[in-house]
Amino acid sequence: MSKNLQTTVKGICQSCGNDRGRMMDIVRAVQEQFGCVSNEALDLIASQVNCHRVEVESVVSFYAFLSTRPKGQVVIRLCDDIIDRFNGLEPVAETFQKELGINFGQTTSDGKITLEKTPCIGMCDQAPACMVNDEIVTYLSTDKAKEIVTGLKKDLNVKKLVHKYGDGNNANDLVKSMVHNNVRQKGEVIFGDHIAEEGLKKALAMTPQEVIRDMKTARLRGRGGAGFPTGMKWEFTRAADATGKKRYVVCNADEGEPGTFKDRVLLTEKADMLFEGMTIGGYAIGAEAGILYLRAEYAYLRAFLEDALNKRRKNNLLGNNILGKAGFNFDIRIQMGAGAYICGEETSLLSSCEGLRGDPKNRPPFPAQQGYLAAPTTVNNVETFCCASRIMEKGAGWFASLGSKGSPGTKLLSVSGDCHNPGVYEVPFGIKLSDLLNMVGANGAQAVQVGGPSGSMVGPSDYGRTICYDDLATGGSIMVFGPERNILEIVDYFMDFFIEESCGYCTPCRVGNVLLKQKLEDIMHGRGEPSDLTYLENLGQTVKIASRCGLGQTSPNPILTTLKNFRGLYEALVKQGEPGMLPTFNLEEAVTQAAHIAGHGPMKHH
Amino acid sequence: MAKPKVATTSLAGCFGCHMSILDIDERILKLVELIEFNKSPIDDIKVFTERCAIGLIEGGCANEENVRVLQDFRRNCDILISVGECAICGGIPAMRNMIPLKECLDEAYLNGPTVYNPSGKIPDDKEIPLLLNKVYPAHEVVKIDYHLQGCPPPADTIWEALVALLTDKPVALPYELIKYD
Numbered sequence: 193m194s195k196n197l198q199t200t201v202k203g204i205c206q207s208c209g210n211d212r213g214r215m216m217d218i219v220r221a222v223q224e225q226f227g228c229v230s231n232e233a234l235d236l237i238a239s240q241v242n243c244h245r246v247e248v249e250s251v252v253s254f255y256a257f258l259s260t261r262p263k264g265q266v267v268i269r270l271c272d273d274i275i276d277r278f279n280g281l282e283p284v285a286e287t288f289q290k291e292l293g294i295n296f297g298q299t300t301s302d303g304k305i306t307l308e309k310t311p312c313i314g315m316c317d318q319a320p321a322c323m324v325n326d327e328i329v330t331y332l333s334t335d336k337a338k339e340i341v342t343g344l345k346k347d348l349n350v351k352k353l354v355h356k357y358g359d360g361n362n363a364n365d366l367v368k369s370m371v372h373n374n375v376r377q378k379g380e381v382i383f384g385d386h387i388a389e390e391g392l393k394k395a396l397a398m399t400p401q402e403v404i405r406d407m408k409t410a411r412l413r414g415r416g417g418a419g420f421p422t423g424m425k426w427e428f429t430r431a432a433d434a435t436g437k438k439r440y441v442v443c444n445a446d447e448g449e450p451g452t453f454k455d456r457v458l459l460t461e462k463a464d465m466l467f468e469g470m471t472i473g474g475y476a477i478g479a480e481a482g483i484l485y486l487r488a489e490y491a492y493l494r495a496f497l498e499d500a501l502n503k504r505r506k507n508n509l510l511g512n513n514i515l516g517k518a519g520f521n522f523d524i525r526i527q528m529g530a531g532a533y534i535c536g537e538e539t540s541l542l543s544s545c546e547g548l549r550g551d552p553k554n555r556p557p558f559p560a561q562q563g564y565l566a567a568p569t570t571v572n573n574v575e576t577f578c579c580a581s582r583i584m585e586k587g588a589g590w591f592a593s594l595g596s597k598g599s600p601g602t603k604l605l606s607v608s609g610d611c612h613n614p615g616v617y618e619v620p621f622g623i624k625l626s627d628l629l630n631m632v633g634a635n636g637a638q639a640v641q642v643g644g645p646s647g648s649m650v651g652p653s654d655y656g657r658t659i660c661y662d663d664l665a666t667g668g669s670i671m672v673f674g675p676e677r678n679i680l681e682i683v684d685y686f687m688d689f690f691i692e693e694s695c696g697y698c699t700p701c702r703v704g705n706v707l708l709k710q711k712l713e714d715i716m717h718g719r720g721e722p723s724d725l726t727y728l729e730n731l732g733q734t735v736k737i738a739s740r741c742g743l744g745q746t747s748p749n750p751i752l753t754t755l756k757n758f759r760g761l762y763e764a765l766v767k768q769g770e771p772g773m774l775p776t777f778n779l780e781e782a783v784t785q786a787a788h789i790a791g792h793g794p795m796k797h798h
Numbered sequence: 799m800a801k802p803k804v805a806t807t808s809l810a811g812c813f814g815c816h817m818s819i820l821d822i823d824e825r826i827l828k829l830v831e832l833i834e835f836n837k838s839p840i841d842d843i844k845v846f847t848e849r850c851a852i853g854l855i856e857g858g859c860a861n862e863e864n865v866r867v868l869q870d871f872r873r874n875c876d877i878l879i880s881v882g883e884c885a886i887c888g889g890i891p892a893m894r895n896m897i898p899l900k901e902c903l904d905e906a907y908l909n910g911p912t913v914y915n916p917s918g919k920i921p922d923d924k925e926i927p928l929l930l931n932k933v934y935p936a937h938e939v940v941k942i943d944y945h946l947q948g949c950p951p952p953a954d955t956i957w958e959a960l961v962a963l964l965t966d967k968p969v970a971l972p973y974e975l976i977k978y979d
Contacts, residue, residue, distance in 0.1 A: 772872040777939045779865055785899040786861075786928035789920060794862050794928050 194232065200225055201233055205240035212241045213565070215251050215547030219258055220528055228262040254549040254695075256310065256531030257488045264299045264306035266348050268340070269323040270332075272309040273450050274685045275608045275671060276320040280333070284320050285309075287334040291341035305344055311533060311689055312450035313489040316608030316671070317374045317615045324350045326491040328371050361460045366496040373457045374615030377631065379602040380594060381582050382575070382618050388464060389509060391584030395472045396517045400430065403476040407580060410588035411600045416444055416536075416573030417643060417667030418742075419599075422580065425570050428560035429477040432568035439479040440569040441470050441524075442559075443577055444541055446487040448533040449644035450689065451669035454604035455574040457616050459486075459493050462578055463500045467524060469577030471514065472584055474522040477570055482524040485541050488531045497526060533693035537742045538571040539563075540695070551695050552741035573667070575604055596622030599660035603668070607632045609641075610674035625664065626655040634672040639679055639758070644669035645686035646746035648753040649679070679758050680716050680765075683750040687712060690747035701744030704735035708751055719776045720766040729755060801831075802851035802964060805875060806838040809864040810891040810933060811857025814950045815882040816840070819854070821953035829957075832964050837874075846874040852963060853878045854956075855942070858888040859934045863927035872940040877963065881956065883949040885936045892933040899931055944969075947976060 563569025
């Protein structure tokens with residue numbers, strides 16, 4: 193066994209060129225082979241790629257899908273998103289535990305099956321869902337959970353769990369997944385009539401500067417959520433000093449914001465449009481290499497995407513002198529993630545691509561100046577690249593004429609929660625929230641979480657507002673909550689999520705979010721007083737201002753936006769006690785152990 | 799104008815912080831010109847007789863009596879100051895927080911190597927205040943306005959802080975007074 197480990201690990205490292213920068217690929221491969229990256233494997237990898245053991249261990253310990261202790265041959269990861277919880281996760285979770293005879297975080301005694309929970313896997317429109325190794329199982333029920341366990345006990349081949357394929361490319365031979373696209377509304381940009389590679393051809397007939405100019409004329413802004421002007425980003429990257437280095441194009445397909453799944457649909461149905469957009473980006477900024485950073489939850493799409501890349505290489509859409517354009521060489525590789533929300537933050541994503549823990553980097557320098565391997569890098573969202581490809585094809589003026597004034601184009605929205613038709617909607621920017629709610633069949637919604645946990649929770653008085661960068665901005669996540677839902681329970685869940693996903697690097701985020709959650713729970717349990725609301729606001733602002741990256745800068749939003757939009761819910765729970773006394777301290781509760789030991793209660797007050 | 803009143807107490811502490819108060823030496827004469835002590839071990843006044851401007855709290859809360867005294871201080875003082883490590887963090891007494899109370903008492907009264915206890919009983923007289931499940935710092939029981947760090951805080955630190963408060967000036971503690979390494 194040890195000998196086997198030695199040769200296999202050595203082989204894996206060699207296949208990655210013994211390159212420390214490919215650490216993610218190395219540890220992922222070792223994990224896949226042996227169910228863990230054992231202490232012995234850590235040493236072997238370290239000596240093979242010539243780095244310290246702790247450097248390997250810090251990577252393995254960081255990512256949720258990697259472990260130093262052995263996991264079962266099959267790992268069931270049940271999606272623990274709030275949407276899944278509201279869609280009957282609890283009985284499904286209980287069934288899994290009962291049928292397997294283990295709790296979450298445990299492995300069956302025969303070492304075959306491990307049961308875990310994981311945050312949003314991008315299947316909110318078909319919740320509850322789980323991953324069984326890389327396979328996705330959707331629309332879970334207690335019966336289905338039983339069926340999965342029975343099936344796995346007979347045969348650990350997870351492919352056998354899929355009986356009926358989803359629509360479109362989900363049924364492709366290289367995907368064969370039961371996932372559904374649920375595209376409910378097609379718009380002009382992403383799902384409009386499209387002539388493949390027309391955009392790339394037009395771009396290559398222009399100078400790179402002209403391509404960037406078109407992005408600026410189209411006023412394309414980043415679709416991932418932050419909304420930075422794409423043309424400007426490309427211009428900065430092109431202009432940055434790259435002496436002795438290459439420039440890079442990176443596509444952020446680490447779609448981890450809970451409630452977002454539109455990139456999954458794009459990767460399934462519009463992979464070529466995406467790669468075309470990345471190639472246009474590469475041409476515009478002068479890059480020869482591109483990276484698609486694919487979240488581990490979407491590993492089931494990997495073979496399909498690799499195949500799409502290979503076809504492009506065959507058709508001279510990637511490689512040297514692309515489409516006959518002398519001197520334009522560009523290729524794309526896929527970098528797999530390993531389960532970390534923070535890696536959706538662009539500098540963390542670059543750390544991860546470099547084979548490091550997904551820690552954010554200091555800014556400045558911005559990735560456009562010094563990104564991947566300290567070279568000028570442009571990082572864009574999947575949808576942004578698709579838009580870029582369409583802008584080249586149909587013209588900047590066409591794109592700029594769509595949507596609203598400050599937010600041209602369309603936006604893909606991933607709608608989930610308490611509505612009749614959850615799924616992906618392509619709508620023009622500037623759509624009223626009330627119109628969207630009508631469209632998705634969510635009349636009478638109590639609240640809508642726009643932009644995922646890091647966005648805002650709004651109530652009926654805000655349904656007249658519009659979805660665009662200048663009003664309600666979103667990377668695509670729209671979660672609808674009906675009147676029966678407890679808003680503070682949702683907020684509490686979101687804070688749990690951020691505490692779990694914080695990388696722990698900076699104190700405001702690592703500690704501040706815990707303090708926020710503690711105070712929130714005090715309030716929820718009737719131990720709050722009116723001044724606690726001010727405390728939450730002040731602490732929330734501090735965490736936002738003082739945190740190092742986007743995670744901490746947005747993590748107080750669930751509390752801050754509900755304090756603003758649903759203040760009555762908080763006010764109903766707090767009460768003014770005796771001045772100076774802390775409502776969180778209860779003498780009766782504090783002496784329970786001693787009272788039990790002594791056989792009598794606390795002294796009567798003298 | 800009457801002199802402002804100051805009260806002090808030692809809860810679950812070792813009286814070290816009170817020793818540090820006395821360490822202001824001859825300045826105690828200046829102090830009594832500035833203030834009058836009310837409830838405090840210094841003058842042995844047992845119950846509050848007047849409202850106080852400042853209450854100095856040494857020690858955290860280990861039992862129900864500590865809690866009652868601390869709450870009494872909060873009701874009777876305008877400003878409460880946690881003085882020293884035990885009031886601020888629980889200190890040495892809080893080392894028991896890692897161990898269930900029953901195990902602590904068993905070790906102290908039944909199983910410890912030097913224990914002589916023929917009755918085999920853990921004291922349970924109703925006059926003995928019940929221990930809390932864990933030791934609390936003062937600010938987890940009542941609102942505390944200021945914290946003076948140290949174990950104990952140096953006499954000069956206490957002096958400077960008190961004088962600044964009593965003369966309504968900003969507390970400017972030089973680095974040497976709050977440096978503990």
